[in-house]
Amino acid sequence: MKNRELQELERVLGEAVPAGLSALDPASIKKLCGALQHARKAQRAQMAAATESSLQHVPFLLRGAVKKVLGIK
Amino acid sequence: MSTLQHRAEMQRLARLLGPHTAGLTYLEAVDLATLKQLRERSTAMLYDADREALQRIANAARLLPSAIAALIAEKALGPLLCARIAGLLVVDTAIDIAKRLPPPFLAQVCLELDPRRAKAVIDGVPLARVIAVSLELARRGEFITMGRFVDILDTEVLLAVIDKLRDNGALLQIAFFAEDRVRLNRIIERLPAPRFGGIIDAALENDGELWPEALGLITELNVRWRRRFGEIALTRDADSIAHIIAISDAQQLWPALLPIADAVDNEQAVHCLHAVLRKQKPALLKRMLAAVDVHGSRMLDKLAELDWPATLRATMAAAANTRQASALR
Numbered sequence: 001m002k003n004r005e006l007q008e009l010e011r012v013l014g015e016a017v018p019a020g021l022s023a024l025d026p027a028s029i030k031k032l033c034g035a036l037q038h039a040r041k042a043q044r045a046q047m048a049a050a051t052e053s054s055l056q057h058v059p060f061l062l063r064g065a066v067k068k069v070l071g072i073k
Numbered sequence: 074m075s076t077l078q079h080r081a082e083m084q085r086l087a088r089l090l091g092p093h094t095a096g097l098t099y100l101e102a103v104d105l106a107t108l109k110q111l112r113e114r115s116t117a118m119l120y121d122a123d124r125e126a127l128q129r130i131a132n133a134a135r136l137l138p139s140a141i142a143a144l145i146a147e148k149a150l151g152p153l154l155c156a157r158i159a160g161l162l163v164v165d166t167a168i169d170i171a172k173r174l175p176p177p178f179l180a181q182v183c184l185e186l187d188p189r190r191a192k193a194v195i196d197g198v199p200l201a202r203v204i205a206v207s208l209e210l211a212r213r214g215e216f217i218t219m220g221r222f223v224d225i226l227d228t229e230v231l232l233a234v235i236d237k238l239r240d241n242g243a244l245l246q247i248a249f250f251a252e253d254r255v256r257l258n259r260i261i262e263r264l265p266a267p268r269f270g271g272i273i274d275a276a277l278e279n280d281g282e283l284w285p286e287a288l289g290l291i292t293e294l295n296v297r298w299r300r301r302f303g304e305i306a307l308t309r310d311a312d313s314i315a316h317i318i319a320i321s322d323a324q325q326l327w328p329a330l331l332p333i334a335d336a337v338d339n340e341q342a343v344h345c346l347h348a349v350l351r352k353q354k355p356a357l358l359k360r361m362l363a364a365v366d367v368h369g370s371r372m373l374d375k376l377a378e379l380d381w382p383a384t385l386r387a388t389m390a391a392a393a394n395t396r397q398a399s400a401l402r
Contacts, residue, residue: 017270028099054149069133
């Protein structure tokens with residue numbers, strides 16, 4: 001049971017889980033996993049919103065080039 | 074002290090993971106080293122997770138005049154993304170943009186930044202701007218973040234900031250949260266003399282609110298600076314020394330206080346401490362001596378040779394005998 005939670009945490013972190021965390025109970029590991037995933041999602045959402053709104057500040061003539069670099073169609 | 078460092082590490086992690094992680098209480102039992110590892114790995118996860126997209130934004134910034142890039146940074150990207158992108162920009166571009174951003178916004182960026190990932194940029198920001206941002210962070214009480222910058226800023230820059238930051242309580246807290254103690258010793262070596270006394274004064278204000286931080290910091294310094302701080306503290310007036318003893322006793326800080334007292338060579342300081350301890354209740358002395366039994370103390374050997382009132386003589390003699398017996402074993 002706990003191994004499954006630790007594997008999920010390792011997947012989210014993208015590298016080995018610090019050894020000291022293996023002492024946590026499964027529910028706490030799950031909470032930590034959730035906090036990390038939430039932070040990633042929040043960062044991604046913020047980035048998407050910022051990419052869109054940043055174009056409004058770019059001079060019209062430069063927008064095409066900036067869109068191209070940002071990968072926006 | 075480890076409790077304070079633990080609290081600081083929890084706050085660093087909470088800052089990194091965002092406001093929705095207010096309840097990290099389930100990590101309170103996790104040791105400090107593990108928390109640090111978790112923060113390092115979480116930082117890497119967040120910086121690397123969207124690296125391609127972040128790099129694209131950084132590349133786009135190169136196409137724009139710095140004035141427009143700075144406008145976008147402030148009005149559209151916001152402090153979190155600016156912090157993530159800072160280390161991915163061409164250094165000169167990043168510096169040019171940073172020069173155009175107002176200090177309050179840069180202070181917000183600092184809160185989200187892993188300074189080690191943007192050291193080249195930080196090193197290129199003009200001194201006046203670094204000072205302005207530092208003062209803004211201090212005004213907001215962001216000492217944990219400032220402590221992280223102590224670990225990477227150039228010593229001369231730090232000294233210039235310290236010169237402008239007149240609040241010794243703030244200085245004490247920033248130093249407490251800095252992780253690189255070697256660097257801290259180097260900075261303290263060049264600290265103007267009045268700041269040493271000022272730091273002790275600040276630590277004792279508000280009934281010793283910052284005294285645990287002060288002890289936590291001083292205990293980890295080289296013996297030379299422990300002696301300096303110890304002698305400044307123990308050559309103050311009797312009421313101040315009694316205050317130091319009362320606070321240290323009430324907060325069970327003897328293990329942190331003893332190594333500082335042990336570094337003291339100044340005879341006047343030993344006599345001042347002795348004069349105050351003579352007036353303490355036997356119960357307090359017993360608690361101090363219990364800490365000495367566990368942690369040892371050179372200062373006790375010096376104190377034991379001095380004259381004690383009858384009520385305390387037996388306690389001091391018993392402690393000295395116990396120490397002699399353990400030394401012989």
